[in-house]
Amino acid sequence: MNFKDVVAHLKERHSDAIEGTDETKRDPWIVVKKDKLVELCKTLRDDPKLDYDHLSLISAVDYPPATIEIVYHLDSLRLNHPLVLKVKLPRATPKIPSLVTVWPTADWHERESYDLMGIEFEGHPNLTRILCAEDWVGFPLRKDYKWPEEYHGVPCGPFAGKDVNIPPEWEQEGFTTRKA
């Protein structure tokens, strides 16, 4: 099934779940309503014509000031017709139902999105930080993220534009890097 057939097939079942589609892009995508996501995904998984049994990736993309997009990359191991789902969330309160019940592999992916982007997945059994430390402050992949000066006494932050790449003993001597 190509993209159009998938969309047509889905519209038969869930006409109200699909907000829109974009076929002009390299990977055409479907924009799904947040409330209908789980139902739609169950259809995607269970319908023998669709058979999307492989959740490849969950990623969150931050589009300040208003939205955060959650992108689901799906694939079928048997039928080989990849699909992209998108859900748009308000940036202030990014909440979305969890897909752990549909694809258990969503577990760590959702934790990662929570960890780095601050998305709250409702119904996730164990929504804790996974890659960052448990007491880390902020969500690093947001575009407006401010790097902390230090973490438990260890200086951290991006190197560009700062003098971090100077050994501490030099700074005492008043030596700093000058960037062109």
Next chain:
Amino acid sequence: MAIPQELHRDVRTEEFLLNMGPQHPSTHGVLRVVVRTDGELVLEATPHVGYLHRCFEKCAENTTWKQVVPYTDRMDYLAAMCNNITYTLAVEKLMGWEKLIPRKTTIVRTLLFELQRIASHLMSIGTYGLDVGAITPFLHCFRERERLLEIFEEVSGQRLNYSYITPGGFQYPWPDAINRKIKGFCEYFEERITEYNDLLSYNGIFIERTKSIGVLSPQQARAYGCTGPMLRGSGIARDLRWDQPYLLYDELKKEGVFRVRYQGDKTPDPRDQMVDWSLGELGDCWSRYMVRAAELEQSRRIVLACLAKLDKLTDSEKEAGAGNIIKEADRAYTAPKGEEAYFKSENPRGELGYYVVSDGKPKAYRVKARAPSFNNLQVLTEISRGAMVADLIAIIGSIDIVLGEVDR
């Protein structure tokens, strides 16, 4: 392996909490597994990751498209070439350069992809032997991997983090003379595969240690998004090289150079069976191991086929694919605005995907990597329940994680 109920009735036992890692010889890096044990039996093993997190995705947002390539090396550092190629293909898909890439470049990339797969599987097989206590196969595998690293070193100048493949071609021109050496390696390697099988794969103790351990049913493998040898070990014939061909694999598939599906018929050459056996049936540690061992032979054949194709190229084709289609001065190229692409390939560890989003600037707006080890490791809790502590090591080894990729 259920715990006998009588034991609990008669003797009062206590659970034992064991913290395995992040410094442990067999967790393949800095994985930490909190194990709840009853004597030698594992009741629950919970993996904790993140000790090697260095925010690859944030770094990628602050560098140009080309500058991300060295960062991808550090993801799966045992298969850096595959990471480079996959990222490069993702960027090329984003830019719409697929048609511009010369044929020679594609052939060489396929060749390098498979050579890297051999190198990575050698590491995997060797360290798996080490995990179950056999030290010699480890060094034998490293001996052959050393030859491969020499080849990579002469091609790219580095032994581990090559960053050789960049969007548009290569960082340096492909040295044609190296073809001869690669061919020599392939011939030399053929006998070695037999040796690994004699020494490790079919060793009775090794089989006893790994069979029926960490059994991953096909249903579980699908649900947990396991890919690569994990999935094929459970009997699901899924290989992106076969199912959604990229690079040169479409051609190779049609030519019958490699087969993924189990044919079932007996072929006179036993090595042909090896190629077919890249599909396990049981989903236990041994199946997963054997998928990798069989892929050594499979990859070797693909490399030889690629070399034959390289020899057949005309001179003009050879010249066209020597370097990079992008001039160095234009290295800060931009992608179309609002465009995004997801490209996935069959890494040695499974399905590696890069999701790249552009906002029309020379820097990536968002790069997200789908790391196979990250997904495969999730299932550890499920498949290690009821195993013994020694089995837990075998299971972790058979998942074949690279923490650089899990933690990114």
Next chain:
Amino acid sequence: MIPLLAEALNPNPAGPTGVLWLVQKLVGPDAFERWGGTLTLVGSLGILLLLVVPIVATLFPLFAIWLERKVSAHMQSRLGPMEVGWHGWLQTLADGIKLLGKEDIIPAGADKPLFILGPIITLAGVFVMLAVMPMGPHLIPADLNLGLFFLAAAGSIEVIGVMMAGWASNNKWSLFGTMRLATQLVSYEVPLGISFVTVTAMAGSLSMQEIVRQQHGWIWNWFIFRNPVMPLVFIIYFTASLAETKRAPFDLPEAESELVAGFHTEYSGMRFSIFFLAEYVAMYVVAAIAAVIFLGGWHTGIGPFDAWIQGASGGWGGEDPSLAMAVIANLVGMHVVFAKAWVLIFVQMWLRWTLPRIRLDQVMDLCLKFLLPASVVFFMVTIGWELLPFESWTSDIPFIKDHLQWRLPRFAVFLVYSCLVGYWFFWFKRTFQDPFKRSVKEKPWVISGVSTT
């Protein structure tokens, strides 16, 4: 002092044996008159050599570790140590010096007295086994008439030391290692003991020297060739001894890929090297036991030559040989034992660098399901074999009676038997067939307690 010792160690009233025989000969009241000054000098040299034996045993690990490194290196296509000395033969010494210089760390939570005592007891338990190890016709520190029994008893002292070390370390990995070790060692005592008993049943004695003497003559008089099952008893003994010395594939107690370093995780410096020393001395001890009770001890397997050794060493025939010859013959015997032991040690190393480690339940399986029944069966077979009247069958044939001795038919039976076994093993065509392919049908995920989703 010496008479006291002699009385204590030698309950045989007919006269001293072992080292004491030589000592008495040399320092006896009429020694000078009987052999003259020169010979006494040579004899003193012999005594010196005898004193050297324990030192050699102590230094043995130096060489064994070097050999192990070289063997492993060459099996793994490496060079091994090449820097210190010729082909790195002093590397172990350098490492030992380094270990001596390291800080002696005792963890804060450790049980200090036990922690210190652990390695000492381990080493002592191993060294005491050397006391009854015959090296030559008269080179034996103490020829106890309970020698084999003493070995079995002393061998289990090591368990106590290691358990003390593992328990006192206050480390979970150490505890795991200790428990594994205790399980393993206690279990493997049984097949080990039964194979001792099998040998005793043939020799009719527990004395090590007596067991060696029983194997006098040609090579087919060695106990390993005595009947068709004896090679298998030897293999059982060898397997069990690997487990006793914690060598691969039975190195679970210190499995470095599972239990970091097992019972010696917390040990460093010299205390760690004492464990190391104990392991290598134990390797030698079990190999030497195998050489003595199965492979004829200091017999070369060449009848006349063995007769010469026995005669010249002042054997038990009663005639008095010259002292120089006695010393030489004893030394030859010692080297024969050494050579046999080294071959077995090489096999131990060879196995270690070939095989993966087995799991704890498989260790118990192997012991209880395979080695134990097999050793019992072989014990019965051996007894039955001993009762067979071979002599009467062959006494009519003058050639056999005069020249080949009556044990030859047994050797012939053995040869046919081993040819069959060899055929069974190696004549099959090697293919890539999965030997365990049939287990594929079992679909173990249905029964393994893992839920199917």
Next chain:
Amino acid sequence: MGYFRRIYDVSRSILIGMGVTLKHMLTPETVITKQYIGLKTPVGTGLLAKALGVTRDANKVELNHQYCAICAAAKKLGMGDDPHEPTTDPVAVYDRYYRPDDKISKPIPLDYLPARHRGLHYLETEKCIMCFQCARACPVDCIDIEGTREMTPGLEGAHRGDKVNLTRFTIDYSLCIFCDHCTLACPDKQVCIHMGKEFDMTSFTQGNLVKNLLTDLPFSKDDRALVMKHRAEIDRIEEEKKKAKEAAKKEAAAKAAAAKAAGPAAPAAPPAAKPPEPPKK
């Protein structure tokens, strides 16, 4: 029967494995041990060292070599007079170190490194034009360049190229990832930064991991002081220049003003001269 079958399977496979290891023990041609430059040269000075066969690093990689410490070794190997020329390409290397027909390669000589080896950088200072391309191409931002394009005399101890006055060119190897983007970014006509063959830059402090490409030594305290001094000087020169510029500007402005002052007279002159004209109109 399965019982005996299992014994047979396991013990046969053990014996086969032992055969493999024994074969490897007896065939030494596949030895892989590889030792790098400078690790195998016996010193042989002391008697004890001789007796023990202790070897020590005598052929130390010298950082203060002008370009590259491997030159000598490469020459010795007959790789051509200039090891940085393409004579070290894989073809030649392959022919030299591998049996052309054969599957098993010979052990690589101790001091061989491939032509594309990415080691520590070195810089041809006279070619550098301070274009900052390498610093910009660096993904981790580890290259620091300072200096002035002014060829003003007076920067004592500075490494003057033909075109620029470099006061600092350092690479921080605690950050560098050896991706070689810097040398590729160097403009075609004057490739001045290269990745050399040295690879050993161990140190006990992070500070010593910074290499000064102007001296090919770790960036030392003196270097730092010099850079500070030069910085002040450059600042002063800049300041002076600025002042001079300003002065010039001022002067020009003054001139202009003067010219304006006078100029109004002058330019105003024509209008001034001109205005009288309209009346003419």
